[in-house]
Amino acid sequence: MRLVGNISDIKHKRDSKNAGIEVYISKIEYITHKKDGKYYQPFDYEVELDTPLAITGDCLAQTSNSQPAEGDYEFNVYEKVDDEYVLNPDKQLSLTTSFVEEAGLVVLTSVYYTVTVSNADFQELKRKGHKERVAKKGKKR
Numbered sequence: 001m002r003l004v005g006n007i008s009d010i011k012h013k014r015d016s017k018n019a020g021i022e023v024y025i026s027k028i029e030y031i032t033h034k035k036d037g038k039y040y041q042p043f044d045y046e047v048e049l050d051t052p053l054a055i056t057g058d059c060l061a062q063t064s065n066s067q068p069a070e071g072d073y074e075f076n077v078y079e080k081v082d083d084e085y086v087l088n089p090d091k092q093l094s095l096t097t098s099f100v101e102e103a104g105l106v107v108l109t110s111v112y113y114t115v116t117v118s119n120a121d122f123q124e125l126k127r128k129g130h131k132e133r134v135a136k137k138g139k140k141r
Contacts, residue, residue, distance in 0.1 A: 001026050003108040005057060007073060007097060014061040014078050014085055021057030023095065025113045028053065032122035044114075045126050053113070059085065060093065071097045071109075090116040 005021030028047050033040045060075040077091035094112040099105070117125070 001108055001111040002052070003095075003097070003106075007057075007095070007106075010057050010060050010062060010073075010075065012062050012064050014058065014076075016058045018057030018060070021060075023055045023057075023060075023093065023108075023111065024052040025049070025055065025093075025111055026052050027111075027113070029112070029114045030122060030125055031114055031116050032119050034119055043122065045122065045129070047125070047129060055093065055113075071099070073097070 002024040003022070004024075005018075007021060007023070009021065010018050026049055028049065030045045030047065032043050034043055035041075055077065059078045059080065061078065063074045063076055073095050075093040075095075077088050077093055078085040079088050080086075092114045095108060096110045097106050098109050100107050
């Protein structure tokens with residue numbers, strides 16, 4: 001995980017001026033809701049990425065329903081489709097920063113990127129992840 005630029009410049013409206021801000025993500029959490037007995041329960045699956053995913057600031061807008069604590073940010077994620085930005089309600093980005101006084105720097109301490117998927121896609125992701133882990137174990141021997 002890595003942060004380039006001033007994340008506090010991103011406000012509640014998406015803005016193309018924030019394209020210079022970049023958040024590099026090394027882990028994605030996929031979430032689905034399945035019926036477990038009588039009620040729907042959330043299930044999650046985390047994937048470590050070999051190559052970090054970069055999200056630029058022009059694709060982010062702070063959530064309007066949150067009053068974050070100092071250094072905590074929650075963002076809605078937009079996708080660029082045919083030169084237009086479209087909100088993707090299934091993606092959410094949360095991150096935490098802290099200020100290091102000795103160095104005078106803002107440091108990224110945690111990144112939490114979630115994608116909500118359908119049950120079928122969730123099962124497919126888990127199946128592919130299992131196959132990749134088995135293949136990696138086989139190569140190590």
